[in-house]
Amino acid sequence: MTLAITYCRAHNGMEAPLVTIEVHLSAGLPGFSIVGLPEAAVREARDRVRSAILNSQYDFPQGRLTVNMAPADLPKQGGQFDLAIALGILAASDQLDPKALKDYEWLAELSLSGDLRKGPGALPAAIACQQAGRMLVCNADNAAEAALVTQGNVFAAEHLLQVTRMLRDPGYQLPMPDVDINPVDLAYPDLADVKGQQGARRALEIAACGRHNLLFFGPPGTGKTLLASRLPGILPPLTNQEAVEIAAVQSVAGLPLKWNRRPYRSPHHTASAAALIGGGGNPKPGEVTLAHRGVLFLDEIAEFPRTVLDVLREPLESHEVCISRARRQSTFPANFQLVAAMNPTPGGYAADDPRSNRYTREQIQKYVSRLSGPFLDRIDLHIEVPSLPKEVLMANSQPESSATVKARVTRAWQVQLQRQGCTNSELTGKALDQQCALGSAEHKLLDTAMDKLGLSARAYHRLLRVARTITDLNSQPAIDKSAIIEALNCRQLERLTGGG
Missing domain, CATH: 3.30.230.10 (Ribosomal Protein S5; domain 2)
Structure with a gap:
């Protein structure tokens, strides 16, 4: 024996x-x-x-x-x-x-x-x-x-x-694998492909700089999906620790390993809550984990069931998902950047388009309210992407490339890490009060805006973080009125919901 x-x-x-x-x-x-x-x-x-x-x-x-x-x-x-x-x-x-x-x-x-x-x-x-x-x-x-x-x-x-x-046989040794850990050719889509849409491009740069969540809304065919797909290409390079985290997620999920590349996940609007969050008897990672350290893009977000979207509220705050089962509890990382796109009206066209006249303001508000208030509170930037004039589409212009924008984003990103050890979207508590201190004029302006727009405390703090990011992007030492005004202008969805 x-x-x-x-x-x-x-x-x-x-x-x-x-x-x-x-x-x-x-x-x-x-x-x-x-x-x-x-x-x-x-x-x-x-x-x-x-x-x-x-x-x-x-x-x-x-x-x-x-x-x-x-x-x-x-x-x-x-x-x-x-x-x-x-x-x-x-x-x-x-x-x-x-x-x-x-x-x-x-x-x-x-x-x-x-x-x-x-x-x-x-x-x-x-x-x-x-x-x-x-x-x-x-x-x-x-x-x-x-x-x-x-x-x-x-x-x-x-x-x-x-x-x-x-x-x-002591003299026989199994081979060790040959590994090339040098960065691969990332080949992200280039922002130079996007013509016009300067406001949306600026918002995309702000989102990349501070890792803010972003919602594009506008008529079909205006470039919302095109813009979202360019976000990974302007984000700063991965650190070695971030690359290891992404590789570990891909390994657990059984996906092909893409070393040193930020993930970009785009689930269909018919995806279930379990598909987004993860689950199963032996819990498997969902889309929020597969997008860890990268981008989760939800196209046609108003078509997602409200109950499915609301399961994203906790991971957007905590950056992790805890799945409990009778015999085990599994925790997955979920530090992703959310980008979403939607049409502004049930028919898809802009609210001021004559083809939208058949919808009342209440019908438009009901359509937009498919996104719950707590969920919208967790999205920092709401940007309208309007239809472009044919002259802009046909012009032989040379928009800025992803490499040019990425250089500015990386510089501002490094400023944040050196100052506070995290990106602006992750500022909380005393660090938020310290890094987003306002002067009397700025405080008065923001106070008036909160009353007019009916913003929650969470939305107030997110406005401060966006203003801090704009300040860093402009290479300024402190938040001024122009940064607050630009941050307020990045919350354009209130025009559809009746808040301003």
């Missing part, structure tokens, strides 16, 4: 908790049981592991096998435990030295032939493995992904025989 121990990692949100796999081989009638809250894919490992061992020219033991996956109260899901279970069986049956397994963690699904298959969540597992002081062995694709942030402790293997050869 022999006991062997191997190590693997489970998935729990963005975390990769350690799973200790104990394999006990005892005398008795042949049997193979897995305990420790295994779900369907884990229980089916019995058949995959048996075939993989036999097809790798090893003997499958005839005694009673018991595989315990500790901790017992952590649900285990997925096929990533296959390799660790197979090696534990080989060690328990004296076909491998159990001592050779102690410095490694194993993360791969096995095919019936013994090939190692790719699975999700390799990058968080590699980070946790490195912190534990062990080395990780996984599929070559997963190894290349994990080695982006944990070089030196990740090894790649294509077949079970490669792994067993490494454990049996």
Whole structure:
């Protein structure tokens, strides 16, 4: 009777908790049981592991096998435990030295032939493995992904025989993946493609500078979606920590890894609340997490069900999503920048367009009120994107490129980080009072505007943050009246809702 121990990692949100796999081989009638809250894919490992061992020219033991996956109260899901279970069986049956397994963690699904298959969540597992002081062995694709942030402790293997050869032969070493962590060609859409719309372009630059949420409204075909798609191209370059966070999200979601590129997500208006926030029995990240450190664009936002939009209110404030289930609680990051687009009237045309005369002011207000007040409060900039005259469309102009605008945004971004350690949209409490202090004239102007527009306390604070961003963009030391006026002019939706 022999006991062997191997190590693997489970998935729990963005975390990769350690799973200790104990394999006990005892005398008795042949049997193979897995305990420790295994779900369907884990229980089916019995058949995959048996075939993989036999097809790798090893003997499958005839005694009673018991595989315990500790901790017992952590649900285990997925096929990533296959390799660790197979090696534990080989060690328990004296076909491998159990001592050779102690410095490694194993993360791969096995095919019936013994090939190692790719699975999700390799990058968080590699980070946790490195912190534990062990080395990780996984599929070559997963190894290349994990080695982006944990070089030196990740090894790649294509077949079970490669792994067993490494454990049996001290002179044989599994290969380490070759990783190029240099930034790739980002190839974002260029802002130079947008003709006219100087007000909307300015608002897009302000939004990028302070990471403010932005809503475009206007008739169809005026460039709302075109403008939104250019936002990632004018945002500052990712820091290494931000790039790792994005890569970890993509790894957990099982998406192709796009290193050093800000995500841009654009779900359809038929998306459910669970699709946006995430969910499932084994919680998976939703669109707000897949847009982490990037842009979440909601086109035709008035067509989203109000109940679906309102689930975004908490993550817009807290920058994270906590999904609770009966047996687990998972937390996902959700520090995204929201950009939305909508038509100003039920018919789509501008409110002053003759084709909108069939709608009363009450009907227009009812259409706009599909967005709840608390949700609109969390959007800093409401910008009208009007129809362009044909002369502007046909003119041979040369609008500013994304590179030119990005240089200004990056400079103002760095000013914010050096002054307060965060962007202006993240200012709260005493830091907000300190960085957005107003003179008497500015205070009086803002007080009058609040009374006229009926702004909430949240909207007041967001106005201050936008004014601070405009001040930084203009390279001025303190907020003046012109910055407050421009910030107020960036709340143009009140014209449709009757507030001014």
